[in-house]
Amino acid sequence: MLKLYYAPATCALASHIALEEAGAAYTIERVDFKANQQNSAEYLKVNPKGRVPALITDHGVLTETPAVLAFIAQSFPKAKLAPLDDVFAFAQAQAFNSYLCSTLHVAHAHKMRGYRWATEESSFADMKRMIPKTVGASFALVERDMLKGPWVMGEAFSICDIYLFTMAQWLEGDGVDLATLPKVVDHRNRVAARPAVKKVLEAEA
Ligand SMILES: N[C@@H](CCC(=O)N[C@@H](CS)C(=O)NCC(=O)O)C(=O)O
Numbered sequence: 001m002l003k004l005y006y007a008p009a010t011c012a013l014a015s016h017i018a019l020e021e022a023g024a025a026y027t028i029e030r031v032d033f034k035a036n037q038q039n040s041a042e043y044l045k046v047n048p049k050g051r052v053p054a055l056i057t058d059h060g061v062l063t064e065t066p067a068v069l070a071f072i073a074q075s076f077p078k079a080k081l082a083p084l085d086d087v088f089a090f091a092q093a094q095a096f097n098s099y100l101c102s103t104l105h106v107a108h109a110h111k112m113r114g115y116r117w118a119t120e121e122s123s124f125a126d127m128k129r130m131i132p133k134t135v136g137a138s139f140a141l142v143e144r145d146m147l148k149g150p151w152v153m154g155e156a157f158s159i160c161d162i163y164l165f166t167m168a169q170w171l172e173g174d175g176v177d178l179a180t181l182p183k184v185v186d187h188r189n190r191v192a193a194r195p196a197v198k199k200v201l202e203a204e205a
Contacts, residue, residue: 002026003056005046007033008204011105012053014166015068016204018159020196022076028203065105066097069159081159089153096152096160100167104138107131108170132175139171143181150190165191 002024006012010033019026031037031052039050047054047063055062055071062068070093073082083089109116111131114124142164146152152160168188171178178185191197 004028005031005043005052005054005056006204007031007038007052009169010052011065011166013169013200013204014065014159014163015053015055015072017162017166017197017200018069018072018081020200021162021194022072022079022081024072024076064101065163066094066101069097069163070094073159080156081162083153083156083158093153093158093160096146097163099138099142099146100163104135104142104167107134107138108167108174110134111174132177135170135174136176136180139168139176139181139184143183147183147187149183151187161187161191164188165197 002019004012004015004019004026006016006028007030016028031043037043038047038052044050046056046061049063051063053063053065053068055068057071062071070082073079074084077084082093108131110127114127118124118127147164148154151157152164164184165188168184171181171184171188192201
């Protein structure tokens, strides 16, 4: 059975929701960030990166949210969580998810994880000040050019919507002005109303 290592309010929420939307049989195991469990010897054996998500599969451990989401979509095709029959559309979905992973999420990480890039307190403060601007710019691009509507890929709900919803949980905390992102906010509300999403949010609360 699939097993997801997660921590609440993190990017692992996307993988959790995808498993639920897919109707997969899975278990979850919480990683306690307050106790720095992600860097414990035991967890580093699961994921040497010291991060969540990590999905244990029959084939081995899978990390990196875009890869985990694509794996879930491909493993449970009946759930139609990605355009699996259209090579280009699938690549577009991957492009969207890669943008969230490599640009939007990394911009967000400068708020809490500045020590990855600098050592001076003044550098951390500077990075934090930039968060509304850098995270806001990434979301502005999604709002203007990437979210086709009603769902990210157009008419069909997909892993892209799950991932965008997960990143959009951080908007208020990152100080981004919601008034500038009406489509993203409307999208977030519609994803939040899905039964699978409600169930996962309750499970992680
Ligand atoms: N590129 C990875 C990023 C994973 C990642 O950074 N996860 C964060 C939570 S959102 C984490 O585990 N942070 C723990 C730490 O930095 O100690 C992905 O998309 O899965």
